[in-house]
Structure formats: structure tokens, C-alpha cells
Amino acid sequence: MTDVSQRAALTPRHLTRTGERLSFLYLERCTVHRDANAITATDAEGTTHIPSATIGTLLLGPGTRITHQAMSVLGETGAAVAWVGEHAVRYYASGRALTRSSALMEAQALQWANPRTRLTVARQMYRLRFPDEDPAGLTRRELLGREGKRVKDCYRTHAARTGITWKGRRYTPGDFTSGDTVNQAITAAAQCMYGIAHAVVTSLGCSPALGFVHSGHELSFVLDIADLYKTDIGIPTAFDTAAHSDEDIGSRTRRALRDRINETSLLDRCVNDIKRLLLPDNTTPTATADDRDLVTLQSDHGHHLASGINHDGPDHDYPDHLW
Template identity: 50%
Template sequence: MSTSLPLERDALPRVRDRLSFVYVEHCIVHRDSNALTMRDQEGVVHVPAAALSVLLLGPGSTVSHQAIALMAECGVSCVWVGENGVRYYAHGRSLAQSTRLLVAQARLVSHERERLRVAREMYAMRFPGEDVTGLTMRQLRGREGARMRDVYRANAQRTSVRWASRQYNPTDFDDSDPINQALSAANASLYGIVHAVIVSLGCSPGLGFIHAGHERSFVYDIADLYKADTSIPAAFDVVRDTGTEVTAAARHRIRDLLFEQKIIQRCVADVKSLLGEDLSDDDPSETQVASLWDVRAGAIEGGKNYAEE
């Protein structure tokens, strides 16, 4: 396997222009020039690293030092997951070079009134045409619960798949019926993509506005914006078409939906819009510049000796 010189980060595709995810298990991940290679008993597959958003490493995967170095250079989020991709263990570095969005996120989530405003905006995105301005969080949760119940029911009727309720055991994937297994697998893939977008933009996965107390609270906040259009219909389609062997099929189906509905691009735009930081492509704040904080001036020039002051 050959290597090449480090890539220029300014020349890399932005996260909104990349492919969604690749899930691998029981294989060896290595590097060939600027491509990742996945090798198992059936052969070798090459994937251009700079075109990938996130690599989900499942059980039995071995990843080389050169592969990790390439993903770090390209800003690919490498996520170590459990069997069927439904447990999160760890992740690697992101594409972010600025903390501007992170600062905005921390400011908004730390101010009760602003946090409530952002949470309402998130709910408003799920209830198009409805005014949620005066609703409390309790009222919003109730309305969202009713909406999701209707979404599940409508998909069950559309596909003729038997549906009782959303039930799953986080410690035992097989301890649920096929539709709940398919939902878990599809949601896990959606979470992986949203997680990759969030960290690629420099935000914190743990600072949520609706969800709280979990290291991926913000991931759940953003992923919930898209479930009704992606992971839920994907899961019902898979159970209708394949029966019981649903996990791989669910990942394939939601991968197609993520591409068809441009979820990565929408996720980038939605995160920036919710945080009130709609950065343009040529915004200099997205370059890697270390400033110094000042209580009055905000950010001032770094790398300068201020002894004369």
C-alpha cells in the first residue's frame, strides 16, 4: 500500500458535499494513496477518503495507523460502533477549524430564554404551518408525541407491516421484533451522519436544546428533524420487502434516502440556521486562526506580544 503527501485541508470537500456513511465489519481498513481500502474474504473495496463523511467501524474491524492518519487529514469522522451499528463507543477528529459555531451553541444553550426559543424553532420545523410561539415545552412534547404516533401508524398502513409500539432493549438487539430492529439500525445510521455533520461544523454533540444529559443530546435533537422522512419509512419498507433479515437492508435503504433527500446538506444548513450563524463559503472565520479573548473587544489578534500595553 502506498501513501502520499498530507492533503491541503482548504482543498477538501465541505461536509455538505460529501457522501453519507460506510459501515464495515469483520474486515481490515487500510490506506492506498488517498483512498481507504476495506478488505475481507470477498476482496478489497476502495473508497475515496475525501468524499466520505463518516466511517462506522463495526465488530471484527481492524484499522491501520495509515488509515486513521488519512481520515484525520480528510476530516472523516471515524465512529466505533457495536454489532449492527446500534451502539456508539468512540469517534475520531472532525473537519472543524473554527469554534465560532461552538461558541454560539454554548451561549444559546446556557441562556434559558434562548434555549427555549431554539427548542421551539426545532419543533416548528417538524410542524410546518403551525404556530408554536406560545406553547410550553410540555405542550410541544405532547404534540410531537401525537405526531410521531401518527407517523408510525401511517407507515404501518402504507406497508401493511404489523405495528404495536416502539420497543427495544439497548443491551440486546435481537430482543425485539423485525420492525423495531430495522428502526434501531436505520436510526443508528442517521445518528452517525448527524454526529459527523455536527462535529465537522465544530459543534458539541452533547449540548442539546431539547435533549439533555447525554453525550449525544444535540445529535438526537437534529436527527429528530428527519426521522419521519428517512429512518421510519426506510424501516417499514425494509420489513415489508425483506421480512426478518433487516439490519443490512435498513442501512442500505436509509443511505439511499439520505442521498435522495440531501440530508447532509439540509443538516448543515439547519444547524447553522438554528445557531444563528449562517456562515458563507468564503467566511474567514472558518479558517484556522487562534485569537485571544478580551472582555470588551471580544476576539483580538493572537500570536502577538502585548507587554507594551
């Protein structure tokens, strides 16, 4: 195995774009290690090599162990890692962003810091979810009420379509089996969508915590983004899976959701939606800016100065006046 300390750090030019990655990979009852820039999964049947730069989210199920070197390469390649319990209890950890630019993070903070623009983004999110309705002028309470009604209608619609008896959304946090088959499928789909959204948000360099609809949690923005695709992808997939059989509902929902995500190019869509929400004037950062470590110093009137230089002025001993 290659000596990790002797390898140069990866740059965005070496990595797979977020929209081109595998949405998520689920592993259980194996040991995850590293071999060069791949991760390996070893179980009783042997060892499988997986290119780490192609993974959006790695879901580690029961019985998994992961080494420091494996986490190191996953962090370098920007993959999100989620530990998954048998009852859908998760602890999230994220890798380094695929971009070296802070443009999207700064745009997110700017939109979030002003209550008016924060509400504008929340309305745009509602419009993305329900394009047949104009949320202009709606207050936050009105947005939440209408969103709740639309989600209830979505449950009833897909229950009728699939022939499932729907008794309402039932889920006890920490107890995956507390609901019926379709509720378990909805929970499994939702948890996977959270992992995927977390991977995209962090890969773009955004803050998972600065939400526009959700608030007060370290993953508020992740929940915002995951909810954009709840009625379009998550809920329909859950009902389709539950209608087919009640056997092994969690893993079958994950497989069906992964297929649906690939069919709809959801990762590309998610990237574009985030940029559209945070950069309304379409000032998307250029690939050149994203691919290099460019650090500047903030000055007055919005000007930026070169970093690594002592701005007190030239020094006879050090004419280039570097720090």
C-alpha cells in the same frame, strides 16, 4: 506506502464539503488500513481503495480491524467513525472538524447558555419537524407531549400505508433482536441517523454535547439533530423495508436509508438546518474564515486582538514583540 510523517496536514481547502459526502459506509469482516490519503478495506476477496475525504461516517461492523494510520487519515478528513455491534451497540469516535473556525461552536454555546434562547431553539427544532404546527408559547413539557403524539401518529400512518401490524415501539437496549421486524428496522435506521448527524455536527465544529432538547449526554446535540428527520426519512424508510421482507433486515434498512438520504440531499439539508438554528441572524461564517487557522485573543467589550504577540508593549530586544 507513503511515509505518513512526511505529509503536510490537510486543510479544509483539500477536503470535500460535508453536504457532498457519502452519508455513511458500512464495512464488516475486513482490515481497514491507509494508502496515501485513501483508506483500504482488505478481505478474502482482495483490497478496495476508498477516498477518505468523501466519507461522512464510517460504520465498522463485526470482524473489522482498523490501523492507527487509517484512523489518522479519517481524523484529518473529518470523518466520523462508529463501531457497530451485532446488536446495534455502538461506540462513537469523531474526526477533526472540516472548519477551522469556532464561529458555530461559539454561537451554539451562546444559544445554549441562556434558558430563554435554549427554549427558542427547541421550538424552532419542533417547527422544522412539523411545519404545519406553530409551537410559539409552548413550554418544554408541552413540546415533548406534542412531539410524542406526532411520532405515535407517524408510526400508525406508515403501518396503515404498508399494511404492517403495529404493536408499538419495542426495543431493549443492547438486544437488537428483541423487537419484531419493523422494530428492528426502526432501530437500524435510527442508529444510522445518529451516526450521520454526529458526522455533520462534528464536521461543522459544533459541540455534540450541548443539546437543546436532549441533555446530560455527550451526544445530546447529535440526538437533537437526528430527530429532526425521524418522521420524514427514518420511520418511513424502516416501514418500507420491513414491508418488503423480514430477511436481513438490518443491512437492507441501511441500504434503503442510504439511497433515501442521497435522493433527498439530506447532508446539505442538515448543514443548512444547523446553521439556521444556531445563527438566526444568518451571520454564516465566510469560506475564507473557515479555510484558515485564525486565532485571536479575547479583550474587553467584545474586541478581539491578534494572537502570537506579547501585548505588554514593544520590547527593544524584540521589536515585533512576538511571544
